Amino acid sequence: MTDADIAALDAADPLADRRALFDLPDGVIYLDGNSLGALPRSVAARLRGVVSDQWGEQLIRGWNDSAWIDLPARVGDRIAPLIGAPPGSTVACDSTSLNMMKALTAALALRPERGVILSDSGNFPTDLYVAQGVAAMLDRGHDLRVVLPDEVSGAIDESIAVLMLTEVDYRTGGRHDMPALTKRAHAAGALSIWDLAHSAGAFPVDVTGGRADFAVGCGYKYLNGGPGAPAFIYVRPDRVNAIAPAHAGWMGHAAPFAFEQDYRPVDGALRMTVGTPPVLGLAALDAALDAWDGVDLRAVAAKAAALGDLFIAEVEARCDAFGLKLASPRDAHARGSQVSFHCPEGYAVMRALIAEGVIGDFREPDIIRFGFAPLYIRYADVADAARILERALRNELWRKPEYAVRAKVT
Numbered sequence: 001m002t003d004a005d006i007a008a009l010d011a012a013d014p015l016a017d018r019r020a021l022f023d024l025p026d027g028v029i030y031l032d033g034n035s036l037g038a039l040p041r042s043v044a045a046r047l048r049g050v051v052s053d054q055w056g057e058q059l060i061r062g063w064n065d066s067a068w069i070d071l072p073a074r075v076g077d078r079i080a081p082l083i084g085a086p087p088g089s090t091v092a093c094d095s096t097s098l099n100m101m102k103a104l105t106a107a108l109a110l111r112p113e114r115g116v117i118l119s120d121s122g123n124f125p126t127d128l129y130v131a132q133g134v135a136a137m138l139d140r141g142h143d144l145r146v147v148l149p150d151e152v153s154g155a156i157d158e159s160i161a162v163l164m165l166t167e168v169d170y171r172t173g174g175r176h177d178m179p180a181l182t183k184r185a186h187a188a189g190a191l192s193i194w195d196l197a198h199s200a201g202a203f204p205v206d207v208t209g210g211r212a213d214f215a216v217g218c219g220y221k222y223l224n225g226g227p228g229a230p231a232f233i234y235v236r237p238d239r240v241n242a243i244a245p246a247h248a249g250w251m252g253h254a255a256p257f258a259f260e261q262d263y264r265p266v267d268g269a270l271r272m273t274v275g276t277p278p279v280l281g282l283a284a285l286d287a288a289l290d291a292w293d294g295v296d297l298r299a300v301a302a303k304a305a306a307l308g309d310l311f312i313a314e315v316e317a318r319c320d321a322f323g324l325k326l327a328s329p330r331d332a333h334a335r336g337s338q339v340s341f342h343c344p345e346g347y348a349v350m351r352a353l354i355a356e357g358v359i360g361d362f363r364e365p366d367i368i369r370f371g372f373a374p375l376y377i378r379y380a381d382v383a384d385a386a387r388i389l390e391r392a393l394r395n396e397l398w399r400k401p402e403y404a405v406r407a408k409v410t
């Protein structure tokens with residue numbers, strides 16, 4: 001595409017005004033917002049206020065006077081529209097891994113006569129680790145069955161207690177059909193848990209229409225809540241009060257400040273919370289969610305698709321000679337908002353690319369991965385990133401010995 005074509009795409013972008021809501025460093029093209037979202041400008045001011053005016057001045061009165069105690073429900077209600085959930089069904093708390101553990105223990109308890117957790121090899125490893133840990137803890141012989149992503153549908157049968165999947169494959173960006181798979185799971189008498197880590201904020205998710213029983217996801221990816229931001233958990237409203245939480249804690253109690261001796265869960269999704277909410281993290285996530293106010297999620301999905309298509313076309317046109325091979329679905333409807341390539345020396349190539357100002361990431365064994373956060377990535381960024389990738393490959397910038405040494409976080 002010509003520079004003029006690309007400028008025309010940016011000029012016609014209905015989300016173009018959103019970029020100004022983010023504090024992006026100069027000289028960086030940030031294609032890793034699917035791993036850690038960029039910093040929204042609203043966050044610093046909000047955190048300053050919470051620290052100085054609330055914590056500093058109100059001290060413990062802040063729990064009531066600044067409604068800190070309501071943050072898990074309040075922030076959950078702001079995430080709910082992004083995943084197609086009704087108010088009161090979603091809470092912001094803990095990490096995605098822990099929320100997966102809560103969802104899985106709850107779901108297995110609702111299917112006590114069944115012994116199989118079905119997942120796929122495209123799932124994010126933490127979800128598989130959680131399932132292994134839960135099976136060991138329950139010690140009732142639960143079997144974690146892991147099949148290839150395109151074999152999931154055929155593997156659903158009446159032995160399955162829970163179908164546990166990540167909607168968008170973190171490596172390839174390949175996207176499962178949540179409504180169809182959930183329908184199959186229900187027809188077989190199983191429950192479904194969906195990890196929306198790479199879905200929420202990338203395209204309109206519909207947990208209600210898709211009939212998901214549980215969903216979890218991250219606050220720090222497309223939702224931009226900052227490193228280690230609280231995660232979220234959704235429970236289908238007609239199921240939630242049947243759950244006797246294994247993670248019983250006072251924040252999920254019907255009357256936490258009655259200090260009763262026995263656990264009695266509160267009605268609704270708040271029973272999925274456990275301990276004292278992380279107020280600073282929730283305040284940052286709350287402020288970050290302002291960037292989504294008034295956003296049409298269909299425009300987000302359309303831009304995600306177009307950015308990905310443009311990147312694929314530019315990289316394939318420029319980098320064909322260097323052994324890159326598309327690892328993501330070519331059809332944008334079958335992808336999340338990310339594109340990956342198999343790339344020889346992928347780790348070193350990504351290090352070189354980052355040194356040249358294009359930040360993506362590397363995933364084992366040979367994947368270079370690029371995420372396109374539609375709120376702040378421009379078409380011009382994507383085209384420039386492809387150009388810089390070509391330069392890094394052509395000039396073999398990745399050959400520097402230090403790029404071969406793995407950092408702790410890739």
Ligand SMILES: *Cc1c(COP(=O)(O)O)cnc(C)c1O
Nearest residue numbers: 095096097124126166170195197
């Ligand atoms: C990023 C990610 C997680 C991360 O979980 P944490 O508990 O926040 O570390 C979990 N699942 C998926 C699918 C992810 O992509």
